[in-house]
Amino acid sequence: MDTPRLLRTLAGERTSRPPIWLMRQAGRYLPEYRALRATTPDFIAFCLDPKKAAEATLQPMRRFPLDGAIVFADILLIPRALGQDVWFEAGEGPRLGALPELGVLRDHIEQVAEALSPVGETLSRVRTALEPDRALLGFAGAPWTVLTYMLEGRSSDRTAARTAAYADPERIDALLNVLVEATWRYLAMQAKAGAQVLVLFESWAEGLSEDLFQRLVVEPHRRLIDRLRQAGVTTPVIGFPRGAGALVEGYAHRVDVQGVALDTQASAELGQRVQAMGKVIQGALDPLLLRAGGPALDARVDRLMEQWGDGPHIFNLGHGVLPDTPVSHVEQVIARVTGR
Ligand code: 1CP
Numbered sequence: 001m002d003t004p005r006l007l008r009t010l011a012g013e014r015t016s017r018p019p020i021w022l023m024r025q026a027g028r029y030l031p032e033y034r035a036l037r038a039t040t041p042d043f044i045a046f047c048l049d050p051k052k053a054a055e056a057t058l059q060p061m062r063r064f065p066l067d068g069a070i071v072f073a074d075i076l077l078i079p080r081a082l083g084q085d086v087w088f089e090a091g092e093g094p095r096l097g098a099l100p101e102l103g104v105l106r107d108h109i110e111q112v113a114e115a116l117s118p119v120g121e122t123l124s125r126v127r128t129a130l131e132p133d134r135a136l137l138g139f140a141g142a143p144w145t146v147l148t149y150m151l152e153g154r155s156s157d158r159t160a161a162r163t164a165a166y167a168d169p170e171r172i173d174a175l176l177n178v179l180v181e182a183t184w185r186y187l188a189m190q191a192k193a194g195a196q197v198l199v200l201f202e203s204w205a206e207g208l209s210e211d212l213f214q215r216l217v218v219e220p221h222r223r224l225i226d227r228l229r230q231a232g233v234t235t236p237v238i239g240f241p242r243g244a245g246a247l248v249e250g251y252a253h254r255v256d257v258q259g260v261a262l263d264t265q266a267s268a269e270l271g272q273r274v275q276a277m278g279k280v281i282q283g284a285l286d287p288l289l290l291r292a293g294g295p296a297l298d299a300r301v302d303r304l305m306e307q308w309g310d311g312p313h314i315f316n317l318g319h320g321v322l323p324d325t326p327v328s329h330v331e332q333v334i335a336r337v338t339g340r
Contacts, residue, residue, distance in 0.1 A: 002132040002133045003133075004019070004067060004068070004132075004133050004134055004135035004196070005019040005067050005133070005135075006019040006021065006067045006068045006134075006135040006196075006197065006314065007135050007196055007197070007236070009280055009312050009313070009314055010197065010236040010238075010258050010259055010280050010312075010314075011236075011258075012278070012280070012312055013312070014312065017305075017337060017338065017339065018305060018308075018309070018313045018314060018315040018337065019067035019068065019135075019314050019315065020066060020067055020068075020314070020315040020316065020333075020334060020337045020338060021066050021067055021068035021069075021070065021135075021137070021314070021316060022060075022066070022316055022317055022320075022321055022330070023070075023316060023317050023319060023320040023321065024320030024321040025060040025064075025066060025070065025321060025330075026056045026057055026059055026060050026070070026072050027056075027320075027321065027323065028323035029321055029322070029323055029324065029325045029326075029327065029330070030059055030060065030063070030327065031327075032059050033056055033059055036052060036055055036056060036059075037056075039052070040052060041090075042087075042088075043074070043087075043088040044074075044076075044077070044080065044086060044087065044088070047072065047073050047074050047077060047118075047119075048077075048118040048119075049118070050118050050119075050121035050122040050125055051125070053071070053072040053073065053118075053119070053122040054072070054122045054125035054126050054129070056072040057069050057070070057071055057072040057122065057126045058126060058129060058130070061130065061134065063327070063331075064330065064331065064334045065334060065338050065340045066134070066334065067134060067135060067338075068134065068135040068136070068137050068197065069126055069130055069134060069135070069136050069137065070137040070138075070139060070199070071119065071122055071123050071126065071136070071137065071138050071139065071190070071195065072122065073119045073122070073139070075139075075140065075141025075145065075146055075149075075201055075203075076094050076096070076141070076146070076149060077116055077119065078112065078116075078140065078141065078146055078179065078182055078183060078186060079096060079146060079149065079150050080115075081108065081111070081112045081115040081116050081182070081186075082100070082105045082108045082109070082112065082178065082182055083100045083104050083105060083107075083108045084096055084097055084098075084099060084100055084105075084150060085097030085098075093154065093155045094149060094154060094155065095153060095154055096149055096150060096153045096154065097153075099150055099151065102171075102174055102175070102178070105175070105178045106178055108182070109178060109181045109182050109185070110185075112182045112185050112186050113185045113186055113188070113189035116186055116189065117189070119138075119186075119189075119190065119193075120189050120190060120192070120193035121193070123136065123138060123190055123193040123194040123195055124193050124194050126194070127193075127194035135196045135197055136194055136195055136196050136197075137195060137196070137197040137198070137199055138187065138190030138191065138193075138195030138197070138198050138199070139190075139198065139199040139200070139201060140183045140186055140187055140190075140198070140199075140200060140201070141183075141200075141201050141202075141203070142183075142200045142201060142202035142217070142220065142221060142224075142239075142241075143176045143179035143180055143183060143216075143220040143221075143224070144176065144202060144204065144205070144216040144217055144220065145201060145202050145203045145204045145205075146179055146183075147161065147172070147175055147176060147179060148161040148204050150175070151164060151175075158204055158207065162207065162208070162212065165212055165215070165216060166212075169215075172216075173215070176216065176220050177220075177223075179220070180220050180223045180224045180227065181227070183224055184224050184225075184227040184228045184231070187224075187228060187233070187235075188228060188231050188233050191233045191235040195235060196235065196236075197235065197236050197237075197238060197259075198228075198235050198236070198237045198238070199237075199238045199239075199240065199261070200221065200224070200237060200238070200239045200240065200257075201240050201242075202217055202221070202239065202240055202241045202242060202244075203240070203242050203243075203319075204242070204243070205217050205241040205242055205243050205244040205247075206242065206243020206244070206245070207243065208244075208247075210247065210250075213244065213247045213250075213251075214250075217241055217244070217251065218250070218251055218254050218255060221239060221251075221255045221257070222254065222255055222256070225237060225255065225256050225257065226256075229256075236258040236259065237256075237257045237258055237259070238257060238258065238259035238260070238261055238280075238282055238314075239251065239255055239257040239259070239260055239261065240260075240261035240263075240282075241260075242261075242263045242319065243263060243265075244263075245265065246270075248260065248262065248266070248270065248274065249270070249273060249274065249277075252274045252277050252279050253277060257279070258279070258280055259279065259280040259281070259282050259314065260274050260279050260280070260281055260282070261281075261282040261283055261284075261316065262274070262281055262282065262283035262284040262318065263283065263284060263318040263319060264283075264284055264285075264286045264287070264317075264318030264319060265284075265318070266283060266284045266318070268307040268308070271283070271284070271307065271308050271313075272307070272308070272310075272311070275308065275310070275311030275312065275313075276311070280311075280312040280313070280314060281308060281311070281312070281313055281314070282313070282314040282315075282316045283304075283314075283316050283317070283318050284304065284316070284317070284318040285300060285301065285304060285315075285316070285317045285318060285333065286300075286317070286318055287317050287318065287319050287320060287321060287322050287325070288322070290317065290321065290322075290325055290329055290330065290333060291322050291324065291325045291326070291329065292329075293326060293328070293329040293332065297329065297332060297333065298332070298336055301315075301333055301336045301337060302336070305337065315337045
């Protein structure tokens with residue numbers, strides 16, 4: 001009876017309304033997050049403090065009737081656990097030190113789950129505090145997206161990473177494989193600690209040719225999910241190949257994810273075709289419209305529910321909540337979807 005709506009939807013059940021959670025539902029648009037965050041200026045240290053990370057995870061759950069809580073952490077914890085320096089420059093974003101040799105990275109794989117055990121502790125804490133009818137989501141960055149940061153050392157246009165994928169395919173494939181091996185272990189640890197859904201964020205799937213998309217996105221996702229299932233982890237997975245455009249359909253067809261998260265550009269028909277493959281879709285409200293608010297926001301929320309309401313649909317954004325989004329607009333959307 002208490003089975004969370006989000007899990008019922010991911011199992012293919014039709015519910016009276018779609019479940020809702022929002023990418024980046026914790027974070028800087030919330031004043032209570034900014035206050036908590038100010039107590040630990042080092043962002044990585046904040047992510048690895050289970051008490052504070054659990055509090056950040058729960059903040060939006062107290063304010064809004066959301067159906068899912070996503071653990072507060074970051075995709076760049078994996079490179080750090082593999083031996084690469086990671087830090088955040090205030091007001092600028094992530095910075096990574098020199099990429100360690102392949103052998104050094106490989107030597108860290110087995111210890112990744114242990115190194116990131118504070119994230120497991122955050123999950124256990126949140127699961128204890130959260131009502132049983134609300135789902136807990138774990139996540140990781142997908143191999144290619146994480147590799148772009150490891151190669152480029154910061155947020156970038158990924159030109160160097162994509163060029164390397166053509167110029168030095170063996171090295172890139174070997175690096176992706178290290179990330180596949182590290183990431184499934186990390187996700188298995190999260191499932192064991194209480195995560196009921198696992199999200200794979202492939203935030204930088206855009207701009208890839210069909211060949212590169214297959215090699216850098218589809219194949220690593222397939223291997224990663226195979227490894228998880230071989231290890232006995234049955235937790236549903238939502239894949240988010242952001243910016244994949246028309247290649248999303250091939251992704252949904254070839255990768256054994258239960259849910260496919262669609263980005264802001266996804267058409268009504270694209271979502272319906274993915275639903276027709278037996279996949280649950282998630283998305284795809286524009287974060288810019290969420291920030292803008294007003295009657296256009298209500299109209300778009302209604303249209304998304306209508307166009308995708310005939311198949312399983314998880315209501316969400318097409319990318320994360322922007323830091324300067326008014327809290328009242330988030331309230332407005334959640335009320336529109338949940339009736340509360
Ligand atoms: O000072 C701060 O508070 C830093 C802002 C911040 C926050 C709140 C960062 C830095 N990360 C996070 C938390 C975070 N990151 C969460 C949990 C919060 C929640 O969702 O409620 C999650 C799921 C992520 C995932 C993440 N981090 C992604 C994938 C999703 C996406 O947005 O595409 C990516 C790409 C990152 C990298 C990252 N972390 C932070 C920054 C500034 C960046 C770089 C983004 C970029 O390159 O544009």
